[in-house]
Amino acid sequence: MTTQDYLQILLFFAVLVGLTPILGNFMFKVFTGKNHLMKPVFGWLEGLTYKFSGIDPEKETTWKSYTFDLLIFNFTGFVFVFLIQLFQSQLPLNPANLPNVSWHSALNTSVSFMTNTNWQGYSGETTLSYFVQMIGLTVQNFVSAATGIAVLLALIRGLARKTIDTIGNFWTDLTRSTLYILLPLSILFAIVLAGQGVVQNFKSYETFHTLEGATQVIPMGPAASQIAIKQLGTNGGGFFNANSAHPFENPTPFSNFLEMLAILLIPAALTFTYGKMVGSVRHGWTIFKAMLILLVLGLSISLYAEYSSNPIFGNLPLMEGKETRFGITNSVLWATSTSAASNGSVIAMHDSLSPLAGMVAMINIMLGEIIFGGVGAGLYGIIIFVILTVFIAGLMVGRTPEYLGKKIQKFEVQMAIIAVLAPNIVILLFAAWASVSSQGLSGLNNSGPHGLSEILYAYASAAGNNGSAFAGLNVNTVFYNLTLGIGMLIGRFGIILPVMAIAGSMARKKVTPSSTGTFHTDNWLFIGLLIAVIVIVGGLTHFPALSLGPVVEHLLMNKGITF
Amino acid sequence: MKTLFISLKIFLFFTILTGIIYPLIVTGIVQLAFPAKANGSLVIINNQIKGSELIGQKFDSLIYFTSRPSSVSYNPLPSGGSNLGLTSSKLKHSVDSLRCGFIGLNQLDSLSVVPAEMVFASASGLDPHISPQAAYLQVKRIVKARNLNPGQKSQLEKIINSSVQYPQYGLLGESCINVLSLNLELDRIFNTNSHLN
Structure with a gap:
């Protein structure tokens, strides 16, 4: 690694830390109904949304109604995206005359985009029309991210309020997140990206003869507008198959820097918003620090692995599945960020990463997508671990555990355990099934331990709602489309439902004033405990499987063994 | 309801x-x-589309700089990489044969260090760039194929030097050279018929 490599990494984190309080404070104003920058610009649109849809923005609901609204809304989007894929050849904006999508691929894709996973069993440029990409998928990119923020807001209100039954209004949370945060940032970002060379048009695919006379067909389309929200909303579903490695999706190192920043921007800023909304900015930064430490740890291991020599390729820099303009450092920084943040977009093929770097990406996902994590989802995910940490700390000192002045009791801990177990069960059970069934094994692109890694990564990615892949695995089959689809649903709603239940139960509780015996959640001791709980839970669950995949592959690679 | x-x-x-x-x-x-x-950053010469500045092309002719290996042969429908892991024997064989191929094609010493991007396939399969080193290693072969005199050879080296894209804003990304732009520049300066194969 050169000084320039270190400087790029440093700049990345400096900008991220710098923007966190700025955007975090802006989001605080938006979510607490204060006056803010975007109110004069899009305020009228908010009013129009409510009027058009018949929503009473003042009416607050219980956690059950809130969850019901959320589920119905998500289901509406799912049905719509499913149907337009089945009939895309009869619909407009299909210049490449792409045929209708198979039912199982359409099912997988609509679940995938509804759950903010953006797992892709298909190749964008040869499967989906501009109509489906724009009117189907771009919309889900927005509203699935806004759904994540809505769940977070409900949980925050549950924690911040006392002795009350209501936790907000799903429709207003959805609307404000979309109109004031996601939309303005996306417009700005899409324009900058197009200025770097990301395509944004409605032209047919361009056919021409290359310099040597061969025929080349290059795809076009409204890519910039989708890529902006794909990065900002931790969606990650590429317009093109190669995702952000595609030169039309990410043409320059500058577009790369911005897209990489956009992966972590909102999840990072939400920690500040959270701190402010629960009345302790310090606690917000505490969570931020815990996340950052885990991210930097993973990044260091990945960089070490990618810059190490091995007996198979000697000192050759490991450029398989990487782009020249980005190089190794950017590729690793992106891989670590995208797996930590439940984004899932890629600039390097994760399947071709060195075993340990691939494992770090996998672990980031398996820990529960809580290292910044998905928009909204990362923070409500880590709050689950915070609750567990407080509970365990309470057991150790023999006091009733409290979080933000409220007692953590049996019900909250039960719900937290469900939320932690749901995605992990999916990963282990489905991966085990796929690795012993012929339908599962027939999709493999690599043999040996790397084959197991491909399967393990796929189910981790689905259950963690990440969407990146060891993409050699051929997953566009009935078996994978269905099992991964179920995995995504459990990974999303298996966490959202218990989180909402916790929100409702916490809202009803009294606040007890803090005393000398109160366990503080804003210091380094707490950061240490929180990280320990996260690593122990994730480690105990996944170490056996990982040791059969990437760990053993790493050891064999260092003996020069290939498969 | x-x-x-x-x-x-x-x-x-x-x-x-x-x-x-x-x-x-x-x-x-x-x-x-x-x-x-x-x-799409299209390159248009004499009202004809020659390609996109951002999308790599395959170059087999001896008079052109070659692009990186691509697992989709520079056919963008669809884009993608090999997705082979480091312990894949297929990858190992491919790297070995690409290395020999590059050395043979450019008449290099058998112990020469071949730049990594010339033996490893890109992520998109459409990578438009190679490293400056990879371009310099191809000079000897192109000079021969194009019958260039020593004056023209130094002109060629100047073209390469001026084609290097340094890290953006002095910091971001890697130094690289756009292969299509470089080959177009060769044709322009040395008046080659673009279909001379």
């Missing part, structure tokens, strides 16, 4: 707003501000 109606209406509203109006507004703005870039 009421929830379902609200849900349908707000979904319709957001579909129109974020699925139609938003992409159209962005398209309108960028088509005015950066039309060439928003339309």
Whole structure:
């Protein structure tokens, strides 16, 4: 690694830390109904949304109604995206005359985009029309991210309020997140990206003869507008198959820097918003620090692995599945960020990463997508671990555990355990099934331990709602489309439902004033405990499987063994 | 039922707003501000499209600089990489044969260090760049294939030097050379017929 490599990494984190309080404070104003920058610009649109849809923005609901609204809304989007894929050849904006999508691929894709996973069993440029990409998928990119923020807001209100039954209004949370945060940032970002060379048009695919006379067909389309929200909303579903490695999706190192920043921007800023909304900015930064430490740890291991020599390729820099303009450092920084943040977009093929770097990406996902994590989802995910940490700390000192002045009791801990177990069960059970069934094994692109890694990564990615892949695995089959689809649903709603239940139960509780015996959640001791709980839970669950995949592959690679 | 109606209406509203109006507004703005870039950075010579500056092409001819290996042979439908892991024997064989191929093609010493990107396939399969070293290693072969005299050879080296894209803003990304632009420049300076194979 050169000084320039270190400087790029440093700049990345400096900008991220710098923007966190700025955007975090802006989001605080938006979510607490204060006056803010975007109110004069899009305020009228908010009013129009409510009027058009018949929503009473003042009416607050219980956690059950809130969850019901959320589920119905998500289901509406799912049905719509499913149907337009089945009939895309009869619909407009299909210049490449792409045929209708198979039912199982359409099912997988609509679940995938509804759950903010953006797992892709298909190749964008040869499967989906501009109509489906724009009117189907771009919309889900927005509203699935806004759904994540809505769940977070409900949980925050549950924690911040006392002795009350209501936790907000799903429709207003959805609307404000979309109109004031996601939309303005996306417009700005899409324009900058197009200025770097990301395509944004409605032209047919361009056919021409290359310099040597061969025929080349290059795809076009409204890519910039989708890529902006794909990065900002931790969606990650590429317009093109190669995702952000595609030169039309990410043409320059500058577009790369911005897209990489956009992966972590909102999840990072939400920690500040959270701190402010629960009345302790310090606690917000505490969570931020815990996340950052885990991210930097993973990044260091990945960089070490990618810059190490091995007996198979000697000192050759490991450029398989990487782009020249980005190089190794950017590729690793992106891989670590995208797996930590439940984004899932890629600039390097994760399947071709060195075993340990691939494992770090996998672990980031398996820990529960809580290292910044998905928009909204990362923070409500880590709050689950915070609750567990407080509970365990309470057991150790023999006091009733409290979080933000409220007692953590049996019900909250039960719900937290469900939320932690749901995605992990999916990963282990489905991966085990796929690795012993012929339908599962027939999709493999690599043999040996790397084959197991491909399967393990796929189910981790689905259950963690990440969407990146060891993409050699051929997953566009009935078996994978269905099992991964179920995995995504459990990974999303298996966490959202218990989180909402916790929100409702916490809202009803009294606040007890803090005393000398109160366990503080804003210091380094707490950061240490929180990280320990996260690593122990994730480690105990996944170490056996990982040791059969990437760990053993790493050891064999260092003996020069290939498969 | 009421929830379902609200849900349908707000979904319709957001579909129109974020699925139609938003992409159209962005398209309108960028088509005015950066039309060439928003339309694929096409390279047009004598009213003919020769390619996109951003999408790599396959070069087999001895008179051109070769691009990186691509697992989709530079056919963008669809883009993608090999997805082979480091313990794949297929990858090992491919790297070995690409290394021999590069050395043979460019008549290099058998112990020469071949730049990594010339033996490893890119992520997109469409990588338009190679490293400056990879370009310099091809000079000898191109000089021979094009029958260039020593004066022209130093001109060629100057073209390579001036084609290097350094890290953006002095910091971001890697130094690289756009292969298509470089080959077009060769044709322009040395007046080659572009179909001379």
